[in-house]
Amino acid sequence: MTDAAAFDAACATALDAARAADQRDPLRAFADRFLHPVDAAGRRVTYLCGHSLGLQPASVATLVREELDAWARRGVLGHHDGARPWIPYHERLAPALARLTGAATDEVVAMNSLTVNLHLMMVSFFRPAGARTRILIEASAFPSDRYAVESQLRFHGLDPAQHLVEIGPRAGERVLRTEDLVAAIERDGERLALVLLPGVQYLTGQCLDMAALTAAAHRVGATVGLDLAHAIGNVPLALHDWNVDFAIWCSYKYLNAGPGAIGGCFVHARHGQDTTRPRFAGWWGHDKATRFRMGPDFHPIAGAEGWQLSNPPVLATAPLIASLELFDAATLPRLREKSLALTGRLRELIQTWLADTVEIVTPAEADAHGAQLSLRVKRPGTTSRRLDERLAAEGVIGDWREPDVLRLAPAPLYNSHADVVHAATVLRKVLGP
Numbered sequence: 262m263t264d265a266a267a268f269d270a271a272c273a274t275a276l277d278a279a280r281a282a283d284q285r286d287p288l289r290a291f292a293d294r295f296l297h298p299v300d301a302a303g304r305r306v307t308y309l310c311g312h313s314l315g316l317q318p319a320s321v322a323t324l325v326r327e328e329l330d331a332w333a334r335r336g337v338l339g340h341h342d343g344a345r346p347w348i349p350y351h352e353r354l355a356p357a358l359a360r361l362t363g364a365a366t367d368e369v370v371a372m373n374s375l376t377v378n379l380h381l382m383m384v385s386f387f388r389p390a391g392a393r394t395r396i397l398i399e400a401s402a403f404p405s406d407r408y409a410v411e412s413q414l415r416f417h418g419l420d421p422a423q424h425l426v427e428i429g430p431r432a433g434e435r436v437l438r439t440e441d442l443v444a445a446i447e448r449d450g451e452r453l454a455l456v457l458l459p460g461v462q463y464l465t466g467q468c469l470d471m472a473a474l475t476a477a478a479h480r481v482g483a484t485v486g487l488d489l490a491h492a493i494g495n496v497p498l499a500l501h502d503w504n505v506d507f508a509i510w511c512s513y514k515y516l517n518a519g520p521g522a523i524g525g526c527f528v529h530a531r532h533g534q535d536t537t538r539p540r541f542a543g544w545w546g547h548d549k550a551t552r553f554r555m556g557p558d559f560h561p562i563a564g565a566e567g568w569q570l571s572n573p574p575v576l577a578t579a580p581l582i583a584s585l586e587l588f589d590a591a592t593l594p595r596l597r598e599k600s601l602a603l604t605g606r607l608r609e610l611i612q613t614w615l616a617d618t619v620e621i622v623t624p625a626e627a628d629a630h631g632a633q634l635s636l637r638v639k640r641p642g643t644t645s646r647r648l649d650e651r652l653a654a655e656g657v658i659g660d661w662r663e664p665d666v667l668r669l670a671p672a673p674l675y676n677s678h679a680d681v682v683h684a685a686t687v688l689r690k691v692l693g694p
């Protein structure tokens with residue numbers, strides 16, 4: 262057999278195994294509840310980009326349309342009337358968000374977008390005093406997080422060169438080690454005001470040991486914030502039990518709520534119930550019973566809702582209601598089980614077919630990754646044209662992050678085992694053996 266014929270045979274075998282796994286998949290029907298993008302010829306593409314923008318649930322248009330109709334028919338009365346009155350609209354989301362984050366309902370709130378929430382949380386939870394002035398982040402932090410952190414330091418008159426501590430992987434390594442982060446936390450000890458870390462790192466797909474890192478930061482008296490942009494709806498979370506101080510996220514990645522959808526925030530009950538904590542206030546954070554008396558004094562709602570500023574953007578919130586219904590129907594434990602199987606299959610195929618060409622950056626241990634695999638092309642020259650564009654030309658959608666990472670994430674709500682085999686086959690075709 263020629264190499265090409267042997268590879269075709271291997272593909273056929275892999276596809277048979279994948280189709281059998283899809284037949285056994287209890288969640289397979291959920292794929293039909295999403296709208297799948299197509300290429301220029303109208304053919305459905307293999308979409309492995311849910312880590313960047315999740316697909317649209319088919320029910321979104323109905324939910325948005327209902328709010329447009331309510332606005333059209335009732336105008337301002339829609340605030341109080343109809344199937345989903347707008348004043349308490351965001352409250353509908355809290356139970357499902359609490360289930361996804363391992364929180365009590367009043368520890369979470371849907372509001373704003375991620376970076377805005379990060380600033381609001383730092384206003385309350387980064388309060389440098391005395392020697393305790395530093396913020397610890399990871400060296401490859403998402404740019405928006407870094408800008409937010411640096412600007413907060415400067416806002417307090419602190420120079421990031423002195424007060425921002427960055428921890429990266431060891432020389433020659435690509436992912437973070439828990440023990441290195443813990444050592445850095447202990448090294449800065451009483452100088453550390455805030456530890457801000459991702460749940461799942463956006464570039465490498467590494468899932469950090471959030472419980473251990475929170476405990477380490479608390480041992481030195483620091484506050485812990487988590488950025489869950491790539492973690493929520495992807496990996497199991499237990500924010501309350503881990504004792505995390507605050508967390509923030511967006512909803513357009515694994516939560517499939519659409520571009521610019523409403524984000525979210527977690528505030529641990531031990532802080533949320535303390536209504537004296539300094540914060541930037543707005544009327545939507547004011548006690549619901551007296552909000553519309555329009556009085557001059559601010560009385561925050563106890564819990565995460567007390568950090569709201571404005572009334573929620575209903576049209577950017579309706580899609581999240583549609584999406585969270587799917588999460589509640591599928592449930593995170595079942596999604597996680599399927600996710601590990603899909604991502605495990607992708608890893609295995611890449612290792613078998615592309616061992617010489619591709620390095621998998623994402624850790625292999627189940628508790629150290631989510632849906633995403635981050636790949637580096639080893640062979641010089643092969644990246645001359647961006648790999649994501651070459652894949653897209655073959656109907657596989659992933660994305661590229663400078664300088665050299667291709668990210669692929671099978672999403673268990675709408676991707677199949679056959680999708681994974683197809684993506685690996687195309688990757689091999691594009692990169693060669």
Ligand SMILES: *Cc1c(COP(=O)(O)O)cnc(C)c1O
Nearest residue numbers: 374375376403405463488490511
């Ligand atoms: C996606 C992402 C963001 C996006 O921030 P927005 O304020 O929603 O635009 C921020 N931080 C991280 C780590 C992300 O992955």
